[in-house]
């Protein structure tokens with residue numbers, strides 16, 4: 150794992166944007182894996198600024214998001230599709246048809262998982278996957294205990310994850326109980342991974358990622374076995390401030 154140490158959230162976001170922009174310039178047809186949550190918002194702001202200022206184009210980029218809440222439609226402001234449209238897709242030139250987020254408001258979530266996994270395979274997989282990390286080590290919505298062999302699947306969210314994500318909802322009871330997430334094996338198939346970690350609340354998770362053993366009880370530990378992972382972590386996450 151290549152660890153890039155930065156001062157703060159803003160520097161992490163800027164570095165991450167530069168990393169992605171460089172990859173797109175090298176390969177305009179990039180298959181880009183995207184994440185939601187508070188962590189990548191700054192990164193997306195920088196991608197939008199660069200698109201407006203320098204014209205980096207996403208016309209030939211295809212995107213795949215990690216996960217979606219079950220039961221939320223794309224019009225629901227708490228859905229990850231809505232989040233991505235708002236923070237990124239509506240502000241760059243990526244064709245909507247090139248953007249993929251699992252469908253959360255489907256009658257058959259199991260079928261949706263299979264279709265999403267097939268879609269990933271049909272496109273030849275993700276070239277660069279952006280990841281955040283939950284304080285319990287989850288990646289995507291792969292909670293502790295998820296099999297390292299898992300492909301896209303339905304997951305029941307842990308109380309701690311629902312609580313952590315309640316800050317985005319008006320009422321904590323509105324946080325869905327289940328989600329569709331790319332599996333650990335799906336994530337590990339990405340050719341390259343960029344993991345962003347910022348803030349005090351992620352300090353223990355980062356320590357465990359760097360020093361802990363490979364274990365399904367800490368999903369992010371699987372990244373130790375991936376050949377091409379870059380972690381951008383700020384001082385607070387590194388325990389330096």
Ligand code: GLP
Nearest residue numbers: 185186187188281282283289290
């Ligand atoms: C969420 C998302 C993850 C994200 C993580 C951390 O539940 N499903 O993809 O990385 O939790 O979120 P945040 O960046 O808000 O701390």
